Amino acid sequence: MTVKFTRKGAVLIVKVYGELDHHTAEYFRQKIDSEIVKSTTRDIIFDFSKLDFMDSSGIGVLMGRYKNLIQLKGRAAIVNPNKQxxxxxxxxxxxxxxxAYNTNEEALEEFNIE
Incomplete structure (x- = not known):
């Protein structure tokens, strides 16, 4: 799995490549948590356009990040997950x-970031 971070205004875009499963979930959690602390980001878009597979471990990591963001008065969105x-x-x-949105641009519009 590879995770790439970009920013659009105050929104952190997290693009995930490969598989988010029990082998990679802890790595994914650590990368996101570290980036949130570094950038003091409260709004996150999870771009899943290159994510091939996710299991319950990935769901757990997403839920944990969502709970953390809500405590910070932040928001989260998902972009372009495949059918599975x-x-x-x-x-x-x-x-x-x-x-869930089709594109990062749609999610950014919802977050009022142009």
Whole structure:
């Protein structure tokens, strides 16, 4: 798995490549937590356009980051998950608390970042 970070205004965009599973979940958690502390970011877009697979460990990491962001009065969104990952996100209930968008631009508009 590879994780790349970019910023658009105060929003952190986290692009994930590969698989988010029990082998990579802790690495993913540490990378995101470190980046949040470094940048004092409160709003995050998880760009899953290059994510191939996710299991329950990935769901757990997403939920944990979401809870942390809510405590900071932040927001989170998911962008472009494939059909399999979208189904996992729906079944887990994550899409009831984090909205999914087709593009980063759509999510940024929702966050009022142009």
């Amino acid at each position: 990952i979208r189904r996992i996100l729906e079944m887990s209930g994550i899409l009831k608390i984090m909205k």
